[in-house]
Amino acid sequence: MASTSPPQRWNRLSQMLHWLIALLILAMAAIGLIMVDLPNTPSKIAIFAIHKSIGISILALVALRLGWRLYSGAPAPLANTPKLQQRIAGAMHVALYVLLLAMPISGWLLNSAAGFPLQWFELVNLPAISEPSDALKELATRAHQLMFLALAGLVLLHAAAAIHHHLFLRDATLVRMLPRGWLRHPNGEDA
Numbered sequence: 432m433a434s435t436s437p438p439q440r441w442n443r444l445s446q447m448l449h450w451l452i453a454l455l456i457l458a459m460a461a462i463g464l465i466m467v468d469l470p471n472t473p474s475k476i477a478i479f480a481i482h483k484s485i486g487i488s489i490l491a492l493v494a495l496r497l498g499w500r501l502y503s504g505a506p507a508p509l510a511n512t513p514k515l516q517q518r519i520a521g522a523m524h525v526a527l528y529v530l531l532l533a534m535p536i537s538g539w540l541l542n543s544a545a546g547f548p549l550q551w552f553e554l555v556n557l558p559a560i561s562e563p564s565d566a567l568k569e570l571a572t573r574a575h576q577l578m579f580l581a582l583a584g585l586v587l588l589h590a591a592a593a594i595h596h597h598l599f600l601r602d603a604t605l606v607r608m609l610p611r612g613w614l615r616h617p618n619g620e621d622a
């Protein structure tokens with residue numbers, strides 16, 4: 432008979448989306464920080480275009496991840512996790528999702544307000560989401576920069592928490608976000 436209890440691990444698609452998005456965010460941080468200081472050459476335009484295309488991909492992947500999470504659910508909190516700690520982790524994950532969506536949307540907005548065209552990897556033309564406006568461009572650019580700082584801080588905290596769970600609390604928090612067999616449970620249990 433099928434079990435109705437919540438799963439012990441994140442499912443394969445959630446795991447794949449988690450690590451793919453993490454990788455793309457790291458790449459985007461590097462590309463974004465380097466590209467703004469490049470001299471005005473055709474390569475700069477090409478790098479901006481890659482930044483925008485990966486950013487739009489992140490928007491789609493985060494939307495998919497959220498939809499899939501709502502549909503397929505999440506593993507139950509680990510036993511013995513205090514309620515307050517569960518609430519803090521939950522709030523942190525909500526903040527991460529909000530920033531992961533707001534970051535590309537602010538990029539799209541600043542691109543539209545600047546009057547630049549937007550193509551996804553030279554394959555799909557995407558519409559502008561605002562009229563051209565210098566004031567809105569300034570505002571969206573500032574938001575893009577500030578949200579990036581907030582996102583970087585949260586990602587660092589998030590990674591530090593995962594490592595703390597694995598090395599010091601010795602629980603399955605990190606193990607269950609990886610395919611079975613990729614990382615040993617710190618207590619040698621099968622999570």
Ligand code: HEM
Nearest residue numbers: 459460463464467483486487489534535538539542576579
């Ligand atoms: C999660 C997705 C994204 C991340 C992490 C990200 C990150 C960054 C970073 C770190 C910068 C440099 C900020 C600075 O120091 O000035 C930047 C700039 C920029 N981003 Fe993004 N970005 C994302 C999505 C997008 C998208 C989807 C677009 C457009 C469709 C976009 C358009 C731009 C533009 C045009 C700039 C240059 C702004 C300027 O001229 O100062 N970004 N981004």
